[in-house]
Amino acid sequence: GVRISAAMVSGSFERNQFVYPDVKMNVAVIPEAMRLFMNVGGGEKLYTYASLIDRNHHVDLSYGMTGSLPSLVAPGVERVSACVGLEGRIASSFSYNLRGGYVNNAYAPLDAARINDSGVCVPYIGYSPYQKAYAAFDWNMGFESLRFDGTLEYTHVWDIDDPCLLKPASFVADAAVLYNWKKRVYAGVDCSFSTAKTNVNNSFTVPWYADLGVYAEYAFNKKASLWLRGGNLLNMEI
Numbered sequence: 001g002v003r004i005s006a007a008m009v010s011g012s013f014e015r016n017q018f019v020y021p022d023v024k025m026n027v028a029v030i031p032e033a034m035r036l037f038m039n040v041g042g043g044e045k046l047y048t049y050a051s052l053i054d055r056n057h058h059v060d061l062s063y064g065m066t067g068s069l070p071s072l073v074a075p076g077v078e079r080v081s082a083c084v085g086l087e088g089r090i091a092s093s094f095s096y097n098l099r100g101g102y103v104n105n106a107y108a109p110l111d112a113a114r115i116n117d118s119g120v121c122v123p124y125i126g127y128s129p130y131q132k133a134y135a136a137f138d139w140n141m142g143f144e145s146l147r148f149d150g151t152l153e154y155t156h157v158w159d160i161d162d163p164c165l166l167k168p169a170s171f172v173a174d175a176a177v178l179y180n181w182k183k184r185v186y187a188g189v190d191c192s193f194s195t196a197k198t199n200v201n202n203s204f205t206v207p208w209y210a211d212l213g214v215y216a217e218y219a220f221n222k223k224a225s226l227w228l229r230g231g232n233l234l235n236m237e238i
Contacts, residue, residue: 001023002019002021002022003022004019005043007077009075017077017106021040022043023038023041024040033089034086034088035086036086037085038083038085039081040083041080044077045077047074047109049073063124072125074109077105077108078103078105078106078108079104079105080103081101082102082103083101084100084101085098087099093141093143095140096139097137097139100135102131102133103131105131107129108127108130109126110125110126110128110130110165110168111197111206112124112126113199113204126165129161130160132156132168133156134153134155136151146177150173150174152171153172153173154170163200165199172192173191173194185217186219187214187216187217188216189215190213190214192210192211193210194209195208210236212233212234213229213230213231213233214229214230215227215228215229
């Protein structure tokens with residue numbers, strides 16, 4: 001079908017596109033074990049102060065170009081997005097989701113860096129049209145005493161109109177392994193990884209990082225447990 005969507009700002013419509021695709025399809029390749037799916041969508045999305053903090057917990061009002069809330073929050077527009085993938089499971093212990101897609105944004109937030117009046121490089125959030133293609137793989141492997149899950153994603157972005165804005169990292173990954181002994185003692189390792197981010201003309205770079213963490217837990221009973229987690233064990237700037 002289609003989606004009718006419009007954002008009104010200060011009494012007038014913000015964009016001139018009001019109709020967006022809304023199509024979902026899936027085919028059972030192997031009933032209850034594998035399915036092929038396709039989603040085509042688009043529409044308006046309001047980037048609120050809360051949603052921006054959710055994507056980066058360092059965000060405050062200084063991340064707006066003028067240091068105010070109106071310059072930080074805005075309605076975004078996704079002209080069209082398309083995703084095709086294959087998801088399923090092998091036996092009862094392994095599930096997966098392999099997908100790829102394309103997104104055309106008319107207006108969406110990106111991380112950025114600029115030199116302020118004091119000559120200091122500061123972070124902020126800017127909005128721009130851009131297009132991206134991506135491929136991703138999610139997995140979850142679970143046994144009685146061991147769980148291993150994670151996600152890998154590659155992203156290629158182009159047509160950003162502001163040279164100060166940073167392109168999303170080309171490759172990000174997140175994986176975790178958790179072992180439990182009789183569901184009483186738990187121990188695990190996790191790692192989040194991102195390649196470097198650069199702006200359009202490659203004059204500014206945010207370095208790559210790997211956030212390595214460990215986790216331990218002792219369950220006294222089914223209602224109470226004590227847990228401990230340590231993160232960024234490689235002491236990198238994240």
